[in-house]
Amino acid sequence: MIRHPGNPTILPAAPLVPPAARSRTAGGLAVAASQGRFALQVCADCGRSQYPPREACVGCLGARLNWRDVPTGGVLSAASTVRISSDPYFRQHTPWRMGSVRLDCGVDAMVHLHRDCAVGGRVSMVLKLDKAGQGVMVALPETDINAMQSDPKFRAFTCDPAGRRVLVTDGRTTFGQAAARALIAAGAEVFLGIAAPWHPFPGQNDLPGTPMTLDLTDGISVQNAAAAIGARVDIIVNTSGYFRPGAGDARAAMEVSYFAALRLAQLFVPALQARAGDGTHPACAWVNMIGINGLVPDPAASLASAANAATLALVRALRPTMRPLKLINAFVGPLDDQWHQALPPPKTSTAQFAQAVIAALRDGVEDIAVGDIARHILAQWHDNAAITLHA
Amino acid sequence: MRQGYDGIVVAAPVTIPYARYSVHGAHHWLGRALHGLVQAAHLAPKDLDGLCVSSFTLGNDTAIGLTQHFGLSPRWLDHIPMGGASGVVALRRAARAVQAGDADIVACVAGDTNAPDSFRATVAGFSRFAIDAALPYGAGGPNAAFALLTDAYMRATGATREDFGRIAVSQRDNARGFPHALLRSALTMDQYLAARMVTDPVALFDCVMPCAGAEGVLVMRESTAKNLGLAYAYLRAAIERHNAFPDDPIQLRGGWAMDRDELYDMAATTPDRIGLLQTYDDYPVIVMLQLEGLGFCAPGEGPEFVRTHDLRLAGDFPHNSSGGQLSGGQAGAAGGYLGLTDALRQLTGAAIGRQIAGLQRALVSGFGMINYDRGLCSGAVILEAV
Numbered sequence: 142m143i144r145h146p147g148n149p150t151i152l153p154a155a156p157l158v159p160p161a162a163r164s165r166t167a168g169g170l171a172v173a174a175s176q177g178r179f180a181l182q183v184c185a186d187c188g189r190s191q192y193p194p195r196e197a198c199v200g201c202l203g204a205r206l207n208w209r210d211v212p213t214g215g216v217l218s219a220a221s222t223v224r225i226s227s228d229p230y231f232r233q234h235t236p237w238r239m240g241s242v243r244l245d246c247g248v249d250a251m252v253h254l255h256r257d258c259a260v261g262g263r264v265s266m267v268l269k270l271d272k273a274g275q276g277v278m279v280a281l282p283e284t285d286i287n288a289m290q291s292d293p294k295f296r297a298f299t300c301d302p303a304g305r306r307v308l309v310t311d312g313r314t315t316f317g318q319a320a321a322r323a324l325i326a327a328g329a330e331v332f333l334g335i336a337a338p339w340h341p342f343p344g345q346n347d348l349p350g351t352p353m354t355l356d357l358t359d360g361i362s363v364q365n366a367a368a369a370i371g372a373r374v375d376i377i378v379n380t381s382g383y384f385r386p387g388a389g390d391a392r393a394a395m396e397v398s399y400f401a402a403l404r405l406a407q408l409f410v411p412a413l414q415a416r417a418g419d420g421t422h423p424a425c426a427w428v429n430m431i432g433i434n435g436l437v438p439d440p441a442a443s444l445a446s447a448a449n450a451a452t453l454a455l456v457r458a459l460r461p462t463m464r465p466l467k468l469i470n471a472f473v474g475p476l477d478d479q480w481h482q483a484l485p486p487p488k489t490s491t492a493q494f495a496q497a498v499i500a501a502l503r504d505g506v507e508d509i510a511v512g513d514i515a516r517h518i519l520a521q522w523h524d525n526a527a528i529t530l531h532a
Numbered sequence: 533m534r535q536g537y538d539g540i541v542v543a544a545p546v547t548i549p550y551a552r553y554s555v556h557g558a559h560h561w562l563g564r565a566l567h568g569l570v571q572a573a574h575l576a577p578k579d580l581d582g583l584c585v586s587s588f589t590l591g592n593d594t595a596i597g598l599t600q601h602f603g604l605s606p607r608w609l610d611h612i613p614m615g616g617a618s619g620v621v622a623l624r625r626a627a628r629a630v631q632a633g634d635a636d637i638v639a640c641v642a643g644d645t646n647a648p649d650s651f652r653a654t655v656a657g658f659s660r661f662a663i664d665a666a667l668p669y670g671a672g673g674p675n676a677a678f679a680l681l682t683d684a685y686m687r688a689t690g691a692t693r694e695d696f697g698r699i700a701v702s703q704r705d706n707a708r709g710f711p712h713a714l715l716r717s718a719l720t721m722d723q724y725l726a727a728r729m730v731t732d733p734v735a736l737f738d739c740v741m742p743c744a745g746a747e748g749v750l751v752m753r754e755s756t757a758k759n760l761g762l763a764y765a766y767l768r769a770a771i772e773r774h775n776a777f778p779d780d781p782i783q784l785r786g787g788w789a790m791d792r793d794e795l796y797d798m799a800a801t802t803p804d805r806i807g808l809l810q811t812y813d814d815y816p817v818i819v820m821l822q823l824e825g826l827g828f829c830a831p832g833e834g835p836e837f838v839r840t841h842d843l844r845l846a847g848d849f850p851h852n853s854s855g856g857q858l859s860g861g862q863a864g865a866a867g868g869y870l871g872l873t874d875a876l877r878q879l880t881g882a883a884i885g886r887q888i889a890g891l892q893r894a895l896v897s898g899f900g901m902i903n904y905d906r907g908l909c910s911g912a913v914i915l916e917a918v
Contacts, residue, residue: 160656160667167664193665193904199778212839218782219687221672221679222732227652228671237670241680241905243781249679249905251669277668 153419157230158464161273166194169208170276174268175507176523179213181246182206192248207477213266215244215405217280220260230272234297234419242266242280252280256292269298270505272417272465289503293421299505300425300467305375308366309350310334310357313342315491316430316476317380321349323495324378326505332370336362352520357381357401363408371412375424379405383448384432384473385480386441394444399451402429406459410466417465426467426500427454433472433515437522437529442475460507469507474514487513536798540627541754541764542915544572544881545873550745550861551621554645555699558589559601561643561863565746566602569639573750573760582608582638582751584626586618586865587713588654589644608635615900616812617772617909618642618868619747624770624913626751636756643746645865651742654864661904672731677738677902678815679731684782685817686733691835693733696816697724697852700737702843703813707855709845709885710874714743714861737858739815745863747873763880765894769798771897772911783906786899788817788825792912796827799893799914803827806914807891808878809849810871812899813856817906822897826912845886852887853878871896872913879917890916 162170166182173180182191186203190211197204220240226232240254242264250266258264264280271277279298281288289295300460307324311317312333321331333348334355353369357360357379378403383394405427413424434442435449453470460468475481477488489512497511510519521529546568548561562585570577585595588755593601595611608629612618619642626638653674657663670676685691701721707713711856719737727736750762757764771794773787788795796802802825812820820834828849841853854860854874857867875894877883893916900909 160663160671162656163664193661216781219677219680219684221683221734222729223672223676223679224672224728224732225675225730226671227673228667229653231671235670239669239672239676241684241782249781251666251676251905253669260683271668273668275668276667342853 153290153416154233156414156417156465158273159230159271160228161464163275164194166196169194169495170268171270171274174207174270174275174276177506178210179266179268179502180208181211181248183209183211190244190246190248192244192250211244211246212296214283215242215264215266215280217241217254217258217260217262217264218243218249220254220258234294237294240280250278252278253295254279255279255288255295257282257285257288259288264407270467270507272297274460274467274507276466296421298375300502302499302502304422304468305374305411305425306332306373307378308332308334308370308374310355310377310379311336311381312348312352314380315343315478316494317496318344318349319491320378320380321499323499325349327499329376332374357404358396360404360408363404367409367412372416374413375422375481376428376502377405377409377413378428380430382430382432382452383445384476386475386484388444391444391447394448395451398448399455402452402455404486406455410463414463414466424466426469426502427463428469428471428501429475430471430473430494431456433474433510433518437518444529467505467507469501470503472508472510472515472519474512474518488520489515534794534798537627537631537767537770539754540631540751540767541757542623542671542749542751542767542876543757543762543764544569544750545876546572546748546809547712547873548643548746548885550714550743550860550863552714552741553647554744554745556645556744558587558643558645559593559598561645561744561746562587562598562641563602565641565643565748569641569748569750573762575637575729577602577604580604580637580639581606582626582629582635583638584610584612584622584638586612586614586622586642586868587644588615588814588864589650606635614868614909615865616814616868616907617898617900618865618895619872619912620770620868620898620911620913621772623749623751623767623872624772624911627767627770630751635678636752638751639748640751641746641748642865642869644744646744646863654908659903663764666904668702674814674902675731675734677905678817679734680905681783682733682738682815682817685784685820688784689832689835691820693725693735693836694721695835696738698726698838699813699816699819699843700891702847703785703852703856704859705844706853706885708858708861710854711884713855713859714741715855715859728882734815737741738815740857740862740867743861743863745861745866747863747866747869748840749869749873749876763882765876765879765917768914768916769795770911770913771795772909775908776910784821785831786821786825786907787910788822788897792827794827795912795914799916801893801914806877806893806895807850807851808888808894809851810875810894810896811852811856812868812871812897813852813858814862814867816827816858818899822899825910826897845888850888868898868900875915879915
């Protein structure tokens with residue numbers, strides 16, 4: 142049990158989650174939300190959009206209902222504010238504004254409602270992941286480009302680093318350093334983990350944030366870091382991993398990728414989860430930099446493929462157990478680093494990675510691809526995973 | 533023209549007094565209702581050759597399991613999972629079964645139990661659409677769905693909170709004479725308006741109180757009722773409609789509008805000749821939709837109607853004679869029978885509370901199942917005194 146930092150007799154707000162049960166079909170909403178898309182089932186036979194998710198078309202009874210991007214506009218039919226809820230999570234968050242929207246694609250959806258939306262007026266819809274990790278309908282004012290930030294209640298759907306404390310795990314790499322700089326520029330306070338600080342590394346004389354000793358290949362080191370700052374960190378950005386082409390020392394590769402993530406999961410992340418319901422800027426996310434070859438193996442990087450696949454499997458298995466935290470996979474292609482000198486572009490740059498992490502946190506998405514190669518492979522995988530893995 | 537219900541009567545209204553909480557299961561409450569029916573009609577259980585059941589809290593049991601539980605061997609059996617429309621739909625089906633000779637005496641019962649967490653559990657698992665697309669948005673349950681309908685209705689018609697208050701306050705007055713109602717202390721308009729908001733614009737006295745209870749009636753031929761020496765009323769007409777107007781963005785009308793002409797034609801009567809209206813009242817806005825849908829006023833004129841009529845038992849438009857669910861409590865599916873049993877008592881001169889003098893005709897309406905964002909079932913029956 143994590144106690145209040147200033148007063149040990151005060152219990153923090155418990156890390157509760159909203160109702161998490163869904164039909165299997167409705168899981169399509171979370172898939173779309175995790176990618177930042179607005180998609181509903183659309184009938185392949187008659188073209189009618191469907192909501193709530195169905196097993197047969199409400200227009201023609203056809204069974205071929207495919208998830209497709211649909212227009213995001215709509216009109217707010219009615220609004221309410223739930224002041225008394227039967228659900229413990231919402232009891233922490235009432236009053237909670239909700240409404241009913243007639244979408245331009247013809248369906249009616251109950252929605253989480255931005256405070257500036259008026260009945261009868263147009264709204265702009267997005268699908269967001271809620272604290273249970275489920276995809277939910279959110280209605281925003283059409284004209285407010287900063288709408289997810291302008292209603293304080295909607296912090297529940299995002300992980301904006303502004304005002305939060307972030308641990309970037311591996312400051313020995315240019316990717317870790319770039320992420321730290323971008324997070325500071327975005328308003329975060331950053332702790333920057335450095336393994337074996339006595340060992341020279343590029344950029345060591347100009348490190349962003351607060352450097353601290355942290356070696357993810359050493360459980361004692363992770364434990365010490367958790368004891369020192371675990372009760373204050375709101376976001377972890379883990380840039381440790383194995384991103385090299387070819388073969389190599391398999392055990393060492395697994396140490397810096399899979400086992401590093403496992404140590405974080407066991408020794409550090411529980412401190413975040415315990416504070417994930419508390420305060421105006423609760424602990425909210427664990428980001429892992431993972432090679433896209435962990436999703437689709439790359440024959441030119443067999444060892445990295447296995448190491449990243451192990452990390453990815455771990456993160457995905459942990460996700461439902463780590464709510465209300467978001468577990469964000471930042472998939473990278475071949476990095477623009479010394480190990481990939483012989484590889485022609487495009488390659489994932491430090492700046493691309495840093496900006497993509499900030500955007501993912503602000504948008505509250507859980508699966509992002511950084512750079513053209515990773516985006517292309519992820520698109521292939523979404524299009525048809527079986528063909529992508531066969532090729 | 534549909535065939536009428538000639539010679540079919542409804543008798544033996546049974547109300548098992550409600551309780552806020554019960555240590556017993558739904559089977560207990562349904563059993564007591566059946567026991568009340570055989571006692572009222574001086575029958576043996578084996579004489580019930582038809583059974584129709586409605587309940588939300590039977591767990592995995594349905595009507596078939598209850599035959600063994602209660603030792604009945606009916607030749608006609610139905611289970612109606614339609615909440616607030618259960619009573620109307622049960623009458624409609626049972627009447628046809630008796631008319632066709634498939635059964636002679638059908639016991640129609642509805643009942644539910646209520647423990648401190650039952651209502652939340654029922655809401656949390658109510659339907660697939662509710663789980664996927666309603667509950668995650670604040671978990672307001674039916675309060676939230678009806679709050680949206682009420683908000684839309686107020687904007688469309690100019691209804692005020694006082695208009696809804698007229699319904700709640702008049703029903704409380706009716707309940708004061710009905711000993712089984714759980715809420716019988718006086719309710720003033722000021723108290724109604726001052727009550728705390730639950731889910732805007734739905735406030736405390738717009739909501740029904742979940743409770744345990746059961747209701748039941750018998751459906752049989754008139755000759756059977758005469759032989760048994762039972763007081764009865766005629767079933768003159770019945771309608772039901774499901775998922776009406778699915779393309780409306782929000783529910784401002786129920787299915788009654790589609791079928792009400794048939795209802796009155798079948799009963800050879802008109803709205804102005806209805807002496808008692810029993811609406812399904814789990815939120816006053818739905819009463820408004822029934823007043824409009826059943827032709828007592830034009831669409832959108834519900835607020836004006838309640839401003840210009842006295843809905844109390846002694847008033848010019850008696851409505852929800854036992855106080856409805858707003859005062860009586862909502863005993864799950866029994867809420868779909870509450871208006872039916874008390875209409876039958878009123879029509880047979882056997883009112884528990886205040887008797888409406890010279891009542892000839894009652895209309896009992898049902899509304900049920902907020903599967904997602906609107907109520908799907910609507911129905912109504914017209915009962916006539918002998």
